[in-house]
Amino acid sequence: MNTTETREPVVIIQxxxxxxxxxxxxxxxxxxxxxxxxxxxxxxxxxGKSVLIKCLVRLLDADEGEMKxxxxxxxDLKHKELDDIRAKIGFLFQxxxxxxxxxxxxxxxxxxxRHKHKISKQEVDALIKTALENVALAGTxxxxxxxxxxxxxxxxxxxRMLILNPEVMLYDEPTTGLDPITGREINHLMLEVQxxxxxxxxxxxHDMNCVRRTANRVVVLINGKxxxxxxxxxLKNSNDKNIKQFFD
Ligand SMILES: Nc1ncnc2c1ncn2[C@@H]1O[C@H](COP(=O)(O)OP(=O)(O)OP(=O)(O)O)[C@@H](O)[C@H]1O
Ligand SMILES: [Mg+2]
Numbered sequence: 220m221n222t223t224e225t226r227e228p229v230v231i232i233q234x235x236x237x238x239x240x241x242x243x244x245x246x247x248x249x250x251x252x253x254x255x256x257x258x259x260x261x262x263x264x265x266x267g268k269s270v271l272i273k274c275l276v277r278l279l280d281a282d283e284g285e286m287k288x289x290x291x292x293x294x295d296l297k298h299k300e301l302d303d304i305r306a307k308i309g310f311l312f313q314x315x316x317x318x319x320x321x322x323x324x325x326x327x328x329x330x331x332x333r334h335k336h337k338i339s340k341q342e343v344d345a346l347i348k349t350a351l352e353n354v355a356l357a358g359t360x361x362x363x364x365x366x367x368x369x370x371x372x373x374x375x376x377x378x379r380m381l382i383l384n385p386e387v388m389l390y391d392e393p394t395t396g397l398d399p400i401t402g403r404e405i406n407h408l409m410l411e412v413q414x415x416x417x418x419x420x421x422x423x424x425h426d427m428n429c430v431r432r433t434a435n436r437v438v439v440l441i442n443g444k445x446x447x448x449x450x451x452x453x454l455k456n457s458n459d460k461n462i463k464q465f466f467d
Contacts, residue, residue, distance in 0.1 A: 226253055226254065227290065228251035228252055228253050228287075229252055229253060229254050229288065229289060229386065229387060229419040230250070230251065230252035230275070230286075230287070230288050230419065230421070231250075231251050231285070231286065231287040231288075232248060232249060232250040232251070232271075232275065232286050233249055233284055233285040233286070234247045234248075234249065234283065234284040234285065235247070235248040235249070235274060235283070235284035235285075235286065236248075236281065236282045236283040236284055237267070237270055237274055237281050237282050238282055243443060244266075244267035244443060245267050245270060245443045246442065246443030247284075247443070247444055248267075248271065248440070248443060248444055248445055249444075249445050250421075250438055250445060252387070252420075253419065254417065255413065255417045255418070255419060256419055256420075256435040256436060257409070257410075257413055257419075257422055257433050257434055257435045257436075258420065258421050258422070258434070258435065259421075259422045259423075259424055259429070259430045259434035259436070259437045260423050260424075260437075261424065261425060261430055261437055261439050261440065261454075261465055262423075262425065262439065262441065263425065263441075266440050266441065266442075266443075267440060267443060268423040268440060269313060269391055271423075271440070272310070272389045272391060272423060274286065275288070275293065275421075276293075276308055276310060276389070277293060277294075277296070281294065288304060288307075288308065288387060289304070291304060306330070306334040306383050306385070307383070307386050307387065308386075308388075308389060309377075309380025309385035309387070309389065310389045310391075311373070311376045311377060311380055311388070311389065311390045311391060311393055312376070312391055313391040313392045313395070313423075315369075315373055315375070315376040317364040317375060317376065317379075318364070319363075319364050321363075321364075322361055323351075323356075323360050323361070323362050323364075323367075323375055324347055324361065326364070326379055327346075327347045327351070327360075327375070327379050327382055330382055330383050331343055331346060331382060331383070335383075346382055347360065350379070350381050350382040351378055353378060353381055353412070353415075354374040354377050354378045354381070355374070355408075356371060356374050356375065359375070368401075369396055369397050369401065370401035370404060370405065373393060374405070374408065377393075377405075377408060377412065381412065384416070385418065386418060386419065387418065387419050387420070387421075388409075388412065388419070388420040388421075390409065390420060390421070390422045390423065390424075391423045392423055392425075392426075393405050393422065393424070394406065394424065394426045394428070394429045395424070395425075395426060399428065402426065402428060402429065403428070403432070406428070406429050406433050407432075409422065409433050410433060425465070427465065427466065430451060434450070434451050435450075436449070436450060437449060437451055437454055439454065439461075439462060439465070441461055446461060446462075447461075447462055454466070
């Protein structure tokens with residue numbers, strides 16, 4: 220028996236539809252993510268990868284479909300419940316999205332202040348220190364985002380995700396715009412996070428090195444649908460020209 224199919228998925232996306240006017244971006248998109256796995260969503264630019272994960276955390280409202288995280292229907296949640304569930308979902312934005320006018324420390328403190336109201340300064344200090352150690356950037360608390368390299372910004376973005384101990388991680392193009400070596404370091408960091416915290420991740424990417432190194436499973440997004448899925452090697456060996464184009 221395939222154990223993957225008997226387990227309850229951590230994330231369930233069913234028949235997700237999202238359009239902007241006549242632009243039908245997602246059209247009956249389906250995806251399950253199981254505990255501890257890294258699923259890469261592969262798709263060309265503009266196919267709706269960012270829209271997909273924004274719908275999942277309700278930064279965008281889906282038009283139709285069912286989305287469940289930890290068994291709870293995301294579409295039905297009221298403000299407080301949505302806030303609670305968002306605290307369990309780390310989101311690395313495509314742009315890293317650090318607050319430019321805040322230090323690294325203040326950037327990391329932000330989610331703690333928002334989601335953990337009764338927390339002492341000592342606890343905050345300890346959590347920030349650990350989060351920075353987890354991304355190999357200990358001692359950078361006082362730095363400003365403008366002083367950080369692209370790779371460091373991604374790491375701080377990941378530290379900011381980790382600080383609330385999320386069970387689900389959403390990485391939007393974590394390596395795009397980085398040089399290959401820095402990209403490799405970020406891939407390594409994502410694998411380390413998966414191993415250490417047993418997180419379930421959706422990684423959005425069209426960087427094939429990132430896909431190859433981080434994916435336990437790859438889903439290909441074409442025309443708003445999950446066009447194909449499999450391991451990196453399975454898809455790499457496909458004869459379908461729509462899939463082959465990613466590997467050429
Ligand atoms: N808030 C919005 N309002 C209107 N259209 C939007 C909005 N957000 C995204 N879109 C449109 O939805 C489509 C998918 O956008 P999305 O950002 O998800 O692409 P993507 O697959 O992440 O691309 P990339 O790889 O370049 O990041 C695009 O046509 C985009 O113009
Ligand atoms: Mg995008």
